[in-house]
Amino acid sequence: MLFHIGTFHLDVDSQRQSPWHCLNPASRIVCAVLLAFATALTPHGRWLTWAIYAVALTIALLISRVTLTTLLRRVSVEFLFVGVVLLGTLFHPEGEVLWQWGWLRVTTHGLAVLGSVMLKALLSLLVLNLLVMTTAIPALLNGLLALRVPPLLVAILAAMSRYISVLVEESNAMRRAAAARNLFMGDRQTRLVTGNIIGSLFIRTVDRGERIHRAMLSRGYAGLPRPVEQLTYRRCDFVAVTLTGLVTLLGQAIYLF
């Protein structure tokens, strides 16, 4: 779905026009990170906080005009994997016993933790998907640079994101070749061939790294990442970041009233 044409395309909604899209990548990252951290790090059982964040997030999703079907499909797939571990949160010794069978018992506390974790995971997934679906990878990297992430780290992230699909395709080609020669016969044989493919993939990777390095040198690369492309900060950037900050504070402070 993502890797079939040489590169992957996560930012299906990056070309739209909306108040969210008028923000520069750095402000989008700040907003998303603020909301995700505030959501995920709130202690269990603070339902009101998440209600406020959920309302804010719904508004953000609606004004950003992301494709809701794509968003829901991605989130439900990702959430499926969170769901498996959620079961474990149910069995806590504390709290009032609601249901008991042998040593297995479900308590009010366990139920509260289950609900809290589920909500937190769901909201965080929605926030991150909003960011990734509306912002292209080069813009994200540029935003990270503007936020003073070490340029070397950003340059490595950029190089990696460019070569993921190349190397995935290379490993798929090797596995296809092995399958075509009927090499995946039995578990032992399959492991042996898989291990050899990974070893051989590493050798090819290093050779490719050398080639890329020489190509970069021939284009005048001197070991320094490109200078930061200056981002423009408009009024909507300040408004959005301030609003997000206020909402996160409101969510935490609501219990004082």
Place this chain on the structure above:
Amino acid sequence: MLNFFATPLFALGLYDGFPFVLGMHIPDGFLSLPVSLLTWVASIVLIVLALGQVKGEYQERTVPLMGVCAAFIFAAQMINFPIPGGTSGHLLGGTLAGVLLGPWAGSLVMAVVFIVQAVLFQDGGLTVLGANIFNMGLVGTFGGYYLYRVVRSAVGFNRWRGMAAGVVVAAWSSVVVAAILVAVQLALSGTIPLNVALPAMVFWHVVIGIGEALITLIAIHFIWRTRPDLLFDPPNRRSAVSARSSVLQR
């Protein structure tokens, strides 16, 4: 409670096998503020130190080499294989990265892989990225490398037997120790009690660790036979001293 944290990538249709995945990528919302904060601090220190070390060692080759090596680990993690005992899993790659690239470059590459997985693919949460880097990068790769060095030196540094022992011990332990750490972090956060999380995680990852150890061993054996000069600590044999220029050789 099989497969504690599985990989969403598989379900997105990136791999044609069935989605039975190991994986210890903790999702968002499972760890409390203190646990997240502490592991974030440890991970940021690791990344900053590793960036400095790697830049000193590889100079202007850092960006292309670390970039493709991170993509390599990402691709290797997507390959599914059968584990003895009837299930199937994929490589975590921490020890593989450590043995091939050394402790600093290895853990930097693993950290980069986790960042990309968390941000772009929501595989592992953003707020718990610190914990994921701590468990699998710092402990699995950095710690795993030194465990491998000790075992390899004890059995025989320049012989395949020593190499094999080091790789197997380090790969298996890195998976099991990471599983224990995840269980402890979940318990400390008050998310899953230790008496539920620890047995489930450890029981499962003792088996998964065998798969990790076997595949890492076979991959390293392939490189040992064909291009031993690419290993971070190449064996000091006559055959290994070749005139081939190697990027990763120190």
